[in-house]
Amino acid sequence: MTSTQVDRRIEQFQNNMRLVRTEVGRVIVGNEAVIDGVMTCLLARGHVLLEGIPGVGKTKLVQTLADVLHLKFSRIQFTPDLMPGDIIGTSIVREDEGGKKYFEFQSGPIFANMVLADEINRATPKTQSALLEAMQENSVSVGKTTHPLQQPFFVLATMNPLEMEGTYPLPEAQLDRFFFKLKMGFPGVDELHEVLDRTTQAREPQVDRVLAQGEILEMRETAREVPVARPVQDYAIRLTLATHPESDGAHELAKKYVRFGASPRGTQALILGAKVHALIHDRVHVASEDVRAVTLSALRHRLLLNFEAEADRVDADAILTRIIEQVAV
């Protein structure tokens, strides 16, 4: 591959991103950072955890994205009685023309390119584990047969921070499987006006499918090739280590409020997310600015805070913000 080809691929990448943003923006009002975050996860081969109060458009965003990306989409509403088989599928007994019986695997909703796991914290840990295992392995094992999942396989799990009673919060080890945790905030007045204008008319806006499966895979390849200089990589590592209370480079707030810092998977997420961010911003290399841009999304769910943080009402975002401010490039 020559530099010209690289240049062209970068241009193609940015065009595709622009198209996706434009189409999604026809339905989703605002939340550009969330859209970029979701796209970054998709292109970095990760999965995203969306958090937001009910009604802010989490599900709508995922549905719109699936429509725009021309990907097979499925939605699983997690409930306490949801079983693993309801997600991954089950083998049923069939009878052929000769009367011979055999098992046939009926794939579950997880066999899609884009899976919306709505309110994932309402299902039992057993069911959650089935999904998370599929996210990690990109395949589903039923009986003695392993069924690979079609690529791109992208899970968007939503979590409602309210009504936590009767829910099963994801354990830290499983939270770590998510590439990003994105927060959808409440829209402002202007955005609410726009939402009402779009959704209370006779016809709701429609989106076109602008990105095929192959283009997405090509964009994934492009994102992985972005070079990272050692000083920038070193910066990402220092950011990660700053969250570890026992490390030499630990930040004061981390020492005080963090029980366990971000995992190496978090550092991977920093660099991969930074690569996509660099490409989105027309850079052929990863800058420290790109790392900073994805730090909150990549590390906020990987920090296990202690009781003191809870008592002082200090959240991971506050700690990470201070770390970003104080860790030198």
Add this chain to the structure above:
Amino acid sequence: MSDREILLTALDGVERRLRVNRNLDVLTRAAIAILAAAIATVLLRALTGSHPGVFGLSLAATLFVLGCLVVAGVALLRLQARGTLEETAAEADRRGALHDTLGSALWFTRQSDTSPWIPLLLDRAARLAAALDLVRLVPVVVPRGVRVVLLLAVVLAGVSWMAPKLAAPREAVINDVTAERPEAEQIAALRRLAEAAERRGDVTARSKLAQVLAALERPDASPEDKRSALDEAHEFAEQRMLDAATDRERLRQIADQLGGRAEFGEVAQALREGDAKGAAEALKKFAAARAESADAHADVPPEGSLVPKEGADLATLQESLQSLAQNPERNLTGETQGKVAKAVQNLEEIAKRLDGAAALNQARRKLDAVSMSMSRDSRLRAGRFGQQQGAPGGTSPETGAADIKGGTMYRQAAVAKEGEGQRDGGRTGDASGNAQGDPVLGDEVKRPDVKYQLETVRSESREGPDSADAVFYSASRQGEAKTQYQLAPPQYRHAAEEAMSPERIALRHRSIVKRYFTQLREQDGK
């Protein structure tokens, strides 16, 4: 020129400009440090004076020079330091908001990465580097510290201007002290006084002063020798002063004995004032006015030839003047003229003695100054110093020790003996402890009718004014009771009622108050 060379050239230019700014900052900081040290040095010298340091420099100057050397060394090291290319690239990226393009490109130029992305990155970095406006990217900035430098320079100028004024009071103190030192000027003054004593014929005073001068000027004389000579001369001068005071007192007595006679009024007035010379002149006028012939003055020896005679002069003078006063002749006879001449001669001798005493008083002051400086030189403690230099009966301000005959009496001891000559009222006596207390109003307080026993409490300290054992009377537990048991309750009740009485007048004063108002009423009745 390759992308790499373009990049390195641009970074080199950035580094040069960064170094200029860095060096300016280093020089500014060094200037701040040196100016601050200079201010401190000036203040130190002004407040403490110069003390010997190294190589003849004062201590403050030595510290200043050492500080400057340290600052210069650190500044030189920093001036020679060069930033790395990585640091330069990072700084250029930061200043130009280049998103780590130069830093990343520089890093990849040193790697053997064959990714097709690297040439693209280098190409972009080279284009950015070539387009860099170094003057705008790294402008030569006057450090903020320059304001501090200017401020410190102004402060230094001000402090330098103020320093002599700050030092003036201290130098004045030093001059005062040095003025009291036994320097040539004071010794010369003592020598002049000795010569004056010799001219007056006061051989004793001359010899004493000569001894002191010899002791002071002798190179091998120890401070004790000098102090001893000074003490001896001091005592001599004191004795002369006492003699002079006695003479003046006698003159006043003679003046009183003249009985207020008008013809001796001028003579008596001069005698009362202790002016023997004036009295002699007045007496001469008196004699001249009444002289029958100029021969009466033939017996009077010429002025200045008289040698002072101590002791009998005053008696003779008294006798002569009494005789004159008892025989108020209009015209003086030869015998009377002889008495007048004798009296004049005596008065002139007394005048010379008084003049000599006055001169010795001056000498005593000089001796005091010399003695004081010697005491300071010998680093005597303040208390001892006060004992030596304090005037008789005076009190040393530092210790309260007073110089009295027989030794030093401490201030703590200078209280009245409360049980001696003091009844009630509680006023302490004078230093000798013999003062009487205030007169007591009303009836004298009587000792309660109980039996006492004498008790002694041994003092713990063995020295000083508190060393005395305390002796007091206490109620005896043995012996016969003075108050019968049957009388004790009534007496107690009476005492308790008195104590509980709301009247504020003491029991022993009530009769006085009652009598006072009774008398007032009687006067009103009249």
